[in-house]
Amino acid sequence: MCKWSWKLVKKEFPPLSSAPALPVPAAEETTELPEGQDRLGSSSIMRLGENLSQSTTMAKPIIRDIVNRYRPDLRPFEVIYKDLHQHPELSCQEKRTSAIAAKHIQSLDFSVRQNVGGYGVVGVLRNGSGPSVMLRAEMDALPILEKTNLPYASTVRMVDSDGEEKPVSHACGHDMHVTCLMAASTLLRAASDDWKGTLICIFQPNEERGAGAQAMVDDGLYSKSYAPTPDVVLAQHVVNIRAGYVATREGPSLAGKKVFEVRLHGRGGHGSAPQDCIDPVVLAAYILVRLQGIISRERDPNKMALITCGSIHAGDAPNVIPDEAVLKIDIRAYSHSVLEKTVAAFKRVVAAECEASAVTQQPEIKEIESAPPLASDPTVVRALTENFKTYFGSWTEEMKLDTASDDFPILAPKGVPYAYWNFGSEDHDTWEKAKRNGKLNELPGNHSAFYAPLIEPTLKAGIDAIAIAALTFLNTDDVSSRRNRSQLRENK
Template sequence: MKSIAKHLCQLVGFSALALSGVVNAQSTANAPHSLPAVSVKAVSLIDGQTDWLSKVYKDIHQHPELAFMETRTAAIVAKELKSLGFDVKTGIAETGVVGVLKNGEGPTIMYRADMDANAVEEATGLPYASKVRVKLKDGTETPVAHMCGHDAHVTWMLGMARTMVALKKEWRGTIILVAQPAEEEVTGAKAMVTEGLWRKYNLPKPDYFFAVHTVPAPVGVVINAPGPRMAGTDQVDVLFKGVPGHGSMPHLSNNPIYMATNAITQYQGIVGNVVSAQQPAALSVGSIQAGSVNNVVPSSAVVKMNLRWFDPKAREAIVNRIHAVSEGVAQMQGMPKEQLPQITLKGSTTPVVNNKEFSTRLNGPLKALLGDKKVLTDYPAFMGSEDVHHLLGEHNDVPFNFMFVGVADPVVFANAIKQGKQMPYVPHSSEFMVDLKALPVGVKVITVSMLELLNKQ
């Protein structure tokens, strides 16, 4: 699979793009279509929101909240949508918010923005950088920061809502806006559905559902391709049980750390042994937790890992082999049947797949908005994962589309390529940054897409 940077360079030409500076979102150079009049009005309105968008974004950025703790962010969303005339429901799966705006007969369009931040310490040096630290349920403290762009997602949705309300005379239909908690844990979407998103709150079934995500590509670039876009994922915990004891008498104990480390070396060979080399899949160990002092053999050890896959059969093969390896390691150390490892599948999601016709339909107005070469429609899928599509619940026949919106300063992006990097920074890193010039561009992307689906013309 080609790197993000290499593919962008080939399709766009990073040198020309970087030197162009901020993308003029009203440019239609090389565009196969012209923007409808209502979209031209929308672009003008959004240009007038620039200062407001920056204020909202910086506020959310400075007050990040972890999964299912997004009370402040949810309150901002609810207050804004209510002021715009949306029928708002709050507290869905603890912090989720839904706003519905009915504007006559027409299609029903659903849009989502995720709200949660990361347990990462920000190191961008920005004057509005996060300094937040929170205590977790287990008593430990962690830094928190928006290092995946969810603060931009919320800002974009609110900017789009403002614009669509200002243009109510220009379109007909119903808008459903969802502010979702806990995307990082890939559990928030399913939690909202379980709590009755569709049945309890009596939402109308959408005709279309779409969402966007930040990507460290240059501002003004949109990636929107049909078919598989992101991998499925599973978060897997393996609890190894042992016999505790004194460090001076290891023969009288059974060390679960040894079992865990032995298993980890075998986990690393699973993908290559059970998945075809022609299929993308990944297994990564992210944490091992055991013991607290030097001279005590602990009673247990926990290995936390993450799976990525596109083929459900590959996923099943990987999970089965994890069970076999884990149990085999414990049995080799003489652990009885009742003390074999406990394997827990936590958050999971299936691959994100774009509807071909829907994706193609949106690309026309997006090319008119940004320019033909800045809308990438032939692009490999990402190994990252999302749970956004699970918000549809049983409505799995609704056309769905997921796009990526560039948020990196084009010059910064170009300099990173010259230094041999694949991108200037990666999501979830302490240096992840949303260029403020991406704020109005993101709003334009989703507003033009919404108008394409709701426009009376």
């Protein structure tokens, strides 16, 4: 039996005194379907297609009413957010965070499986016949020293996978994601009389290193039936647009990436006798310069690709030529084909430069991270956008095409559509001033030591957005029928 008092959960609570009010819902708007192929042709998601049709009519005001009626008191979730912010955990070490999430959804009568693909949590709430909707929040933090000066700033230090102690902070906002999904699960459980279907909540580990989603799938997310195959998979990410705003985008949204560790083998010796050595530092320099030629001379200018070397290490003394150099190379593109072509060119350049330098031992190239390109299903995004506009009104905008990456698409089985959107965290006055001065790029954002999301209205918008998204595809037809019957009785 759930420990929550549903009378308490259903109660209307006043907004926090410090929270700017979210906008009054706007009138309904419609847009033309985008050109191009969507992913909704599979017979396995016909129920979802039916709900997409429903979501363009009566479901809009119903969803708004459900969210406003059942939204829980936000004050306990603000406490949870601050606690998570103060206790960040590195990738693959999310033990405390996952326990908090699991305990919460267990209290809501979800069937819960823990330690999936590491510290992953899978919560399933079966609520009658209808579509299965999966919601994802990632849990891991970053090895970044927080410099926000917030009263709840992190001072945590942890030993990373290389055995080095590092400062840790939630510089990417995953603490906000976890809190929003916990609160949205509370809202949706309280509203369970008003929707039918299956709700799946995923708290994912190890997103920052691009391996958590695959680890959960490999560990039996679907093959061991920890979760039913979803009809749609949904996720959101907090960014430094205006707090309370929600941004959507059809099609390509985030880049795919592959990260490699390259170990170059030279022949060390005294710096005064380079003729007796094969210098891996010079070899690394040649490779790094030549790699940029791939971008400027081999890639179609209309098809984005990036190659970045974010780490290089070779030797310790100025007068010693080392035996080896180690590079870490990050390659990104918006499409699988461009990504694979760029990776092939990268490997060709490394091999050719090693041959030109007469190395006697071949380089070692090891893929250490990856994430697929993220392209949200156009039909799913259109349905979400219409419901977001109904609820958030003018506080909606188009999500910018971003070269960041997320392994989220891996959670969607082949043929299952997915969608990903942003919600804002920046103080409006600060954002407007930066825009006037042409300095929006200087606002602290994700992965910045100074990134400090404004708790309200960010938290409320994130909770409402992911709840609205779930209700867009869950079956709310029964409540529509009840409302219509009630209106008919009143008219009589």
